[in-house]
Each structure stands twice: as C-alpha cells, then as structure tokens.
Amino acid sequence: MEWFENGWGLSLIVFLPLIGAGVLLAIPKANEALQKQTALLFAGASFVLSVVLAFAFDFGEAGIQLGTRLDWIPAINSSYHIGIDGISLPLVVLSTFITLLAIIYSWEHWPEPHNPKAFLILMLILATGMTGTFVALDLILFFVFFEVVLLPMYFMIGIWGDRNEITVPVFNIKTQMRLYASIKFFLFTLFGSAFMLLGFLALYFRGGRTFDMLELAANGAEGMLGSGLAFWVFAALALGFAVKVPMFPFHTWLPDAHTAAPTVGSVLLAAILLKLGTYAFVRIAIPILPDQSQNWAPAIGILAVIGIIYASLACLAQTDMKRLIAFSSVGHMGFVMLGIATMTPIGINAAIIGMVAHGVITGLLFFLAGSMSHRYHTREMARLGGNQKLMPIMGAILGFTAMASLGLPGLAGFWGEFMALLSAFSPAEGLSTTLFRTLMVIGAVGTVLAAGYLLWMLQKVNFGEPKDEWAGHEFHDVDKWEMAAWAPMIAVTIAIGIFPRLVFGATNDSVVELVTNAFRGLG
C-alpha cells in the first residue's frame, strides 16, 4: 500500500476518469453498451479508490497527507503538488460518488440529441477536473483543474440543454435557452477566473515566487504583498471564487444554467461545481490572506445573508420546478458562505458539512426534477399537481428530499445550517459580534422562508388531485436505474444526519489547524 500513500492513489483517483475518457474515444460509436460499461468501470474504480483513500487516511493527523510533490514547470516554480487533508477528503469522496451515481442514472436516461459516447466523455473529463481541484496544492495546478470543468459543462448545456425559446428580459432578444445559458455560464465564470488568475500572479510575483499554497501560507506571503496590494489581491480572488459559489450578486448565471442543463449536468453542477468556489475560499483565501479575509469577512457575511433571503424570496416566485431548486442552491450556499465568513473552526466545519449535504440533497432534487420533467414533459409546477397519486414512490422521495433540503434536523442539511448560525454568534476575534449576531437572526429567518418555498412546492407538485390533462396517461414510477442512483444518496443523507462525525470527524482537526495557522499572527 505504500505506493498508494505516495500520491499514486490520489493521482489515480483524479486521472482514472480522464483515462476512461480516452478509452471511450476508441470505442465505436454504435457500441453504446460497451461505452456505458467502460464509463461505469472507470468512475466506479475512481470511487472505490477514494473509499480506500478514506480508509488509508490518518484521521489523527491534521496536516496534508497521502500526497506528492513533483516538479512540473520548474521555470515558474510550479509543481505537481497534490495532497489531501480532512477538508478535502469529504469533497473528493463526494465528487467521485456523485459522478458514479450520475453515470448509473444516465444508463437509461439520455437527453436529446442522444450521443452517449460524447456525453460520457464529457462527464469523465468533468470528474477529473472536479476531483483535481480538491487535491491540488499548487495554484497553477488548481487553476488548470478549476478551468477544466468549464468546457465539458459548457458543451453539456449547449448541446444537450433545454431547447425552448426564451426571451431575454429588457433586451427582448429571442434565443434558445441552452445557447443563452451556456454562453452566460461560460463567460461569467471565465470573467471571474480572469481576476482569480490575476490574484494568483500577484501572489507569485510579490509573495515569494512560488505557486505552492502551503509555502505561500507558511512564508507569510500576505506580509510580503503589503496591505494595500493584499486588499486588492483578496478582492480579485474572492471575485473569482464568488462567481463560482455563486454568491449574491454574482449568481445570475446559476438559475439559467441549471434550468437549461440536462439532468445529469444540473446534478453535477449543483453537487460539485458549486463547491469549488467555497472550497477555494477555505483552502486558498483564508490560509494565504488571513488578515484580508478578516477585512472582507463582514462584507462576505452580509452578501451571504442577503443571498439567503433574496434567493428564498426569489424561489417563492418561481413557477418552474428546476429553477426553484436552482435558486434554493443560492440560498444554501449563502449558509456555507456565512459559516466561512465567521472565520471560526465551527463556521468552517459547518461550511464543509454544508457543502457535502447540499451536494447530496440538491443533487437528488435535480435528479427528481429531471425524472419528473422527463415523464411529464413539463416543469411547470402548476401543471404537476397530484404527483403523489400518480407516482407514489417518486412523490415520497421528493417529499423526503425537500424535507432534507429545508434543513430538517436528523438529516444531513441541518448541520450545515444550524452550525453556520451557531458560529455567527461568536465570530473570530476582530469581527463585529453585533453584525454577525444580526446576520445570525436574519439567517435563521431565512430557514423559515426555505421551509415556505419547499412546502409550497410540495403542495403544488405532490398534493391535490392530478390534473385533468394527465387522465389516461400511464406513468412509470421510479425505475431501477433511478433507484440505484438515488438510494445511496438517501442513505447518505440519513447517515450524515444521524452521525455527522462521518464528515466532522474528518474535517474538525484540519479546520482547527487551518484556522490556528492562519491567525497565529493575530493572537
């Protein structure tokens, strides 16, 4: 097992899907069964390895482990430096897990135009980008992985997306949903990334000529930058991350992208892509620029809470089920960001469990929304009433997931929300307690709104008598592939809810160490 712990295991987890994509290229287009099996094999292997990784992981050790560092681009002192700690471990497992389930789900559910080969290849490339981001410890490597996810998602939305005509408000331009959404997604994210890259370069040139995250943090790169420059560097980084999170007011690409994306695309987008931004805050912004993080924390906290309330209210106005779920993501990520903004171990722990929980729960919600629109050919909630009667199992799962999403204690979603609020009661030293306690109360009000829109959604979709237009239609309840993809997610939701140590056990020590290291200069 020594090879496994020397970084090979981690590299395999990251690159197996990419290899799988290469293998898929060689499979003739007509042989769909073989394509699916190959994709499943590689995604499955990656997942199994990530589970092995979790067992090989030393939970008593707070620092980076199981990684390696090899020269990559010596000219700019950038290296292939990977490794995980308790913060990245749950997210690595989450991304391989969701990718596997997405492939299982796709088995029988292909969006138009068919072409599973291309779709699977994109999914596998996406998997490499996502896992890679969570293990990269070098800024350039991080940036590469961070951007790798863009293209597959762009094509997924642009090719397999929603073909309905929409009219862009104000400008009255008519276009197809998928085209509008994919371009918006791509350009918006790239816009943020450009600033992020600028920030990285500033760190490199002024912070000791290295791209290594650990070195930057340990060398006190922030001190070298000087507070004036550091302020702007943090702003640039935060902008890049915030677009990806997405934080209010940089979130507008999200509802469109989610609504337009094919089911699996939405799932991956919600479950993992959004975590890249929040993870970057924890992994890059706080350790490298602790002082500036503290400077900016109130602003981030306020935006996060505005996001919670704003997104919940916007949810109440939605008529499209998928769009509602998309907006709810903005609200949930607001809780995550609130946790991060407190800069306390509790807050960051809350953020990570919030990410994992949101990944599983919202992923499941998107699966459900996708399967329902696949059957009803509409996502309009007004037309869907009585689903519970037509498809009892699907309705029950939807009810369960909605409950999990509104933060029902005992299920995974609760911990992230409650602990984020808990941490806001006593934020890190130097932050305004009055402000954060106000944010705590407002955030708690947000949970009421969240309950409101989810319950009303359930009422519209599940309850009541079925609409007349569905009379005489035969509806298949949940099929076996859907069940195979969803049952693990349900199980994980319950397991984390009952036994949160599954996540906290890994994260807590690392988070405490991260916060202690970052703020050791501040006392």
Add this chain to the structure above:
Amino acid sequence: MTEFLANAGSWILAASESGEAAKLSDGGVLASMAWLIPVVPMVAAFAIVFWGKKMPYKGWDIAIAVMAFEALYGTALLLSHISSPIAHDFQIEIAKIGNMPIEWGWSVDGLSIMMYFLVGVVGFLVFLYAKGYMEGDIRFTWFFASFTLFAGGMLVLVSAPNMIQLIVGWELVGVSSWLLIGHYWEEHENSSAAIKAFLTNKVADVGLFVGAIIVSMSVGSFRFGDILDAVESGAAEAPMLAQFAFWGGLALFIGAMGKSAQFPLHVWLPDAMAGPTPVSSLMHAATMVTAGVFLVGRMFPLYLTEGFATEVRSIIIIVGALTLFLTGLIALVQDDIKKVLAYSTLSQLGYMTVAMGAGAYTAGLFHLFTHAFFKALLFLGAGSVIHSVHSNNMSDMGGLKKDMPYTYWTFVVGSLALAGILPFAGFFSKDEILASLRYASGEFGVADGGGALATIVLALAIAGAFITAFYMARTVFLTFHGEYKGHGHPHESPRIMWVPLVALAVPSAVIGFINIPGVTEVFTKLVGGREVKVLDHHAESFDGLVLVLGLIAALAGIYLGWRIWGPDKETQQERDTFRVDGLYPLLENKYYIDDFYMDGVVRPIRGPVARAMDWFNGHVLDFIVNGAGLLAKAAGRVVYWFDQRGVDGAINASGAITGAGGGVLRLLQTGKVQQYAVLIFAATVILVGGLVIWF
C-alpha cells in the same frame, strides 16, 4: 468506530442543597437501556413504511406493539423512579466541532420519565382507538407510519439531554405533524393547514434556534446538565450566560410559543384539526403542544434564578394569560366540536404557561399531566361522535346520549375534569395554578411590580375557569342532549374505540388525587429532584380563597350553560342563539389574527415581494450581465468595422506596393524543393556567418 462508543460517557448530577438528590440513583439497567424509548418508534416507523403492508393488520400491529412497549417501559420507569428517584443523563458523542462535542443521548429524570409515561400510556390508548377510527382509510399503513414517527419524535424530544437533540426531536414532531395534518392531501385546505402548522412552528423555531445558540454558546456546551450547572453557579460564575440570558431565555420561549401554540402564534392549532381525530387527540394531549411547556420546564432554573432570565417571566405570564383568556372566548362561538376542543386546549396551554411564568413548576407540569388524560379523552369522544354522525358540526348532532352511552358518560367525565369540578383531575391541577398565582401576587414578585401583574392574571385565570366550564357545558348539551338533528342513524362506536375512552376516563376522574397539597405529593416528588432544586414553590396546602373562587366560577359556568342550552328547543339554531353583539363577530373572525397573517404577511411575501425579487433578478442583475455581454459584442462590431474600413484602407494601399514587389520575388518561387533548400541554407550561412563575424 469503537472510539465513539468509548466516549459514551455518563455523568451524574451533583447533589443539590436540599439533600434529596443524594438519594438520586442512576436507575440501573432500566435507565441505561432507556435509549430504546426514542429509538424503537423511529425504527418502527421505517419498518411500517417498508413492511407494514405485509403484516396481518397492515402495520397497525407494529405500531401498537411499539406503543405497548413504550407504555410498559414508561410505567416501569415511573414506578422505579417513585421508589427511588433517578437522575441520569447518557451521552454518545457523534461529532466534535471546534472543541464542542455534539451528542446523542437520553435523559432519565423526573421530567422526562413523566413524559415517557404520558406519551406511552396516552399514546397506546390513542393508537388502539385509531385502529377502529381509521379502518378502511386509503392510506392506513402510511398513517400508522407517520403516527409512530410522531410519537417517536416526541420521545426523542423529551429524552434529549442536550439542545441539539431537543431541536432534532422538535423538528421531527413538526414534520410528522405536517404529514398527519395533511393526511387527506387531496383537499387543498388540508395541505394548506399542514403547511400553516409547519410554517408557524418554523417561525417560532427561529426563536428556538437563536435561543439554543445563545445559551449553548454562552455556556460552551450543548448539554442541559452543563447549562443548568452554569445557572446554578450563579451570575458571577457564568458572566457570559448572565449577559445573554434575557435574550436567550426570550428566544427559547418564542420557540416554546410555537409548539405550545401561545398567542399570537396559536393560529395553526385550530386548523390542525384537518388531520384525523386520533392525531388531534395525541397532538393535544401528550405530544407536540406539550413540547413548549416541557422546554420551559427543562430550562426552568434559567428563568427563575436571579441574575439570569427572570425578566422574561413577566413576558411568559402575560402571553399565557392572553392565551388562556382570548382563546377560551373563541371556543364559545365554534360550531365544529373539534374546534371547540382545540380552542380549549389553547386556553389550557395558557394556564400551563402562566404557571411556568409564575414560577410554579410543579403546578404547570401537573396541569400538563392531567390535561393530557382528559383532553385525549375528549378528543377521542368527539371522534367517536364524528365517526357516528359523519359530521364535525354540533348543529348536526344533539340527543346522542341514548345512542352512545359509553361516549356520553366518558365525555361528561372529561368535561367535568376540564371544567375543574371537585373530585376530577382538572380541579386539582387548576387549583394549584391559581394558588401559585396568588402566592406570586403576594410574595414572589415577578420582575418589578410583578405582584400587581400576578393579581390581574389571577383574575383572568378565574374568569378563564368560568369560560371553560361555560363552553364545555354548551358542547355537552348541544351534542348529547335534545333532539338529534343530523341525518342517518347514530350508533355507538365499536369496542376497540370505546375501550380506550373508558380507560382514559378513569385517570381523568381520579388522577388528581396523586398531588393533593399537603396530603399526597407523589407528583411533586416525581417531577422534582433535578432541575428544580429550591426555586419551585408548590403550594403546601390548599389556598382557601382561590379554591372557593375557582369552584364557584366553574359551577357558575355550568349552571349558566345549562340555563341557556339545557332546555330542549325545536331547532339547533334556536338553541344556539346566545350571542353578544359586538363581541361575537370579533370572536368568529378569531380577532382577525389569521386574516392579518394571511393578508398582511404571507400573501405579500409570496406575491409582490417574491415577484419583485424575481424581477430584480431578471431585469436588474441580469440586465447588468447581459448588458455587459452585449456591450462587448457591440464593441466587437465597431472594431470589426474599423478593421474592414479603416485598417483595410491602409492595408489595401500597402497591398498594392507589396504586389509590385511580389511580382519580382515571384520569380524565385519555382516550386522546386531543392531550390528552396539552397536559399534556406544560403540564408542560414549568411545570417550565422554575420553573427560569428559580429562577435
């Protein structure tokens, strides 16, 4: 994985000053296995969902077995507790954040044992009854799954030894009540009522969350034991808690107001009648609505210890008094028999809250205890009537005394108990509350000038006793006396339904005797022992004045009710024409509170506010985004135009010159590789040679 089991430590509370706690035992095996109490119903709920349909009684058998287990275990714990008091908390660490452990656990002490017993026994009887009531329901199995979850959630709540688990149980109760109230979700009103209940509770939960956070973070632990120790150590020892105690206590009470349906968050409870009657019965008696009172009871020292949240008590007592009086009045005008009972529950919850606010811990919990029996009885009786006449409205009833003897007599027992007539259970508990209010008005000041406040509340409480007796008399007379007004032929309910009625009528009649001031103090000992160390001031003996006043008020209420509704009249309308102009429209519209919430809060938020946000998203934020995109596109077009016209002009001019030169150079282009190679080599030689010479 064994590591967390090793952490499953246990701790015993420090002995209190009175010395009583020195006798507290850890309860032995019975207590250490008490984790079964919350876990069994939770597991059973899932079992019913998955396997219930395959069972002989379609899941009811699992449910009733679970409740029988709960009843037996509760009783066993109760008996063991009475013989030797138990106070023991068990905790299992499930996570650690920062250095605060998060734990599951179970608490075995007076308060929780009382609740285990109550939920077990009342729950068992209600489940028994529900078999008959729900026979033939389309979602019979599903109903029992939710119902078991409901009971289980309540048990998780009351077994909680820390804030986190309390919240978990709290919300589980909330969500299962949502399932049960919306059981007939084909009707839009039912699912709306369910959502109303859930959301009202969720609003109050903001208070619970905030309160739990404030209190836990100030103490640095989620454990009740630690929090109460901090309170006991005094304000000087726990300065942070003392600083935030007011807000923490207030927020927790707001949370309690939601579940215990205190004014003005009471609106969900009457609507919750949309659920099947057994649900209402259990919800109003032993579970859900008692949770708020339970929470205040758990945190009682926080409200009573000087230097902490004592100021909150005046708020508690005012809210309780308003609830008990105002909702009692509404009960007078209801035609739906279940709504009458619902409003009476609100009113009785007001009594309990008032008692808690006045510092009468034992009295408040005793009323909770007795109320659970007779309110369950009344609801089941009402359910039996509804089952028989297929209508909720008393205008469709009347004269059922002959046809439904078991129901009638048990209902009368319940009504008398509720009204507080001498030998019945309600009398003792209500009298104790009145007595402690008198005590509070005299010696125990509630905040500043609390004496006067307590006196006013005492007056309201006695008036409430009168109102209670009055509307219960109305209900009994309109339902069981006179002529039958409905359709069809009423009949007594099957045995499985009336047996629980009789079984509940017995305690409703006699259970008051377990806590006669100065004579038997079983209940005082039962709930005492742990949290309430010295602060409780239960009455040592009867307070003659309030006893007489209370009894007179109740008897007057019954008499007046008999005078108005007793005599037989032609029609129900004629019988029910007692109206007070000016007051009745207000009561019939429930003080317009529901309308205010609906039209003033919910509709604006769901409508204009939400749409405004959505509009803002599409028309402002997206305007910026799309505008930037289109601007870039437009800029691109300008540049392209310039490229085509401006730059190309220059290019074309230079192109002409280049063309002429090209004509010459063209001769070089022969297409023969080797000639090119000659040129390449020659050029290289010249260039490199130049360099060599240069340097």
Add this chain to the structure above:
Amino acid sequence: MSDWISHPENIVFVILAVVMVGAGFRSVTSRNVVHAVLFLVVALAGSAALFLLLGAEFVAWTVVLVYIGAVIVLFLFGIMITRAPLGMETQLSHSNQTKIGAAIVAGALFALISVAALQGFGDTEFVASPTRTDDLGLSIFQRFVIPFEVVSVVLLAALIGGIVLARRDPESTEELPAPQPTGVATTPSTNIAATAGRSAEGGDT
C-alpha cells in the same frame, strides 16, 4: 599542437577522417545508385569506428546494426522498387549550374562551422574514456524513459504510416494504367492533377 599527430589515436583519426570524407563525397556524386549507397556504408562504418575511438561502444554498434544493417537495406529496396537505373546514369544529379551553386553553399557552410569551431574551442584537449553500456541503459530507462517511449511510439507510427502509404489502394489499382516498363514519366496529366490537387489544396493555400 605540434605533437598532435604523434598520438596514435590521432593518426587513426586522420585515416578515418580521410576515408569518411572521401566516401561521403563519392556517395553524393556517384553516378551509380548502388555505388552511392555502398559509399554511404563506408562513411557510416567510419563514423562507427570513430565512436569506438571515443569509447562510445554502444553507439558504435548501434550504428553498425541499425544503419548499416537495416537502413541501408531499406535504401536498396527503395532503389529497386522505384526502378532507379542500376547502371551508370547521368540523370541522377542536376545540371552543373546547380552543382556550382550547391558547392558554394556547402563550402561556405563548412567554412563557417570550421571557423566557428576553431574560434570557440581552439585546441581544447580531452581524453576519451569508455562509456559503460549499463550506465547508458540506466540513463535511458530512468532519466530518458519518456522520450524513449515517445520514440517507440514514433517508430510504431512510422511503421503503420509506411504501410498505409506504400500499400496499393484496392479500388484505385484498376483505374491506374498498367506500369510502364521504363521509368520515364509519361502518365496522363489528368490523373496527376486529380491526385496531386488534393494534397496541394491542403498544403499551400
């Protein structure tokens, strides 16, 4: 410098150098195709001997095996397949005019490099020491393993490419006119334009 020639290895070098330059010159000027190839063999053998002199034994034997053994055989096959005239032939090279130009360029190149080398290195002396093959092996399979793999892929690609290019297209064989006995190009011009036009479009527009 004066005793340069007195070292035996330098004597060997001079002999080899003369032979190699002579053979090389003959190989580019010979009128007989087969002779040209054989002169190349001589030049390469000379270089192999030179490598031995320098102590680079492995490279020397590789040259012998790969170059002389394989590449040259390939050339001979190529000559036979393309039906190059096996006897003396004047048409093998361009006109004298071209030759003069080429000779000037080549001479200038030689002069340039020689001058540069003498300027740069002067009379830097060194002693040859044999290189052990296992050092070479370690180096190639550790430090240079990736280029090594790449080269093997290149060889594979060349193998496949060679087969694909040289293999007769099954369909087009019938259209082509039967091969003419002489090597003179008299194929119908339409056919040339059709085949060549395709590559030209891609290449030079």
Add this chain to the structure above:
Amino acid sequence: MILSQFVILGAALFSIGVYGVLTRRNAVLVLLSVELMLAAVNINFVAFDVYFQDAIAGGQIFSLFIIAVAAAEVGIGLAIVLLIFRNRQSANVDELDLMKL
C-alpha cells in the same frame, strides 16, 4: 585529441550531405544525403558527450534517438517516394513542383 577535429570532420560531412541534398535529382538519393547529414550530427553529439564526461551520457543517448528517428524517417520517406513514383512513374524531385501555385 582535441575537440575541433571532430567538429570540423562533422562540418565536412554535413556540408557534403548538404551538397548531396541540393544536387541530387533522385529522391532516394536525396534521402541518402540526409542520412549523411545525420551521421555528421551524431559525430558531434558523441564527441561533445565524451568531452563533457556527462554523467547521464545525454549526448550518446541523443545520438541513439537520432538513429531511431532516422530509421523511422527513412521508412516514411521511402514510402512517400514509392507513392509518388506509383502516381507519376518517376522519383525525380525536380518534377515535383506542386508547391508553386
């Protein structure tokens, strides 16, 4: 031994190769001249390698690579010549003037 002698020998062979490339008409012979140039380069590589006493013998290894690539190149080159010959019944490079358009 001095370094210059090898460099000059290499230069001589290289120049001869260039001459061959420039003057030969037959494509096979052009390729043959290219081989001569490569051999010249090899001499330089090995000579410098021995001179530098390179620990990893980079020069020699590169000459090995050159030999390998040269073999590949000859293979492909001859295949192309064969193809051209098949199409045009000639292997003379001066008849290939399609680069002129």
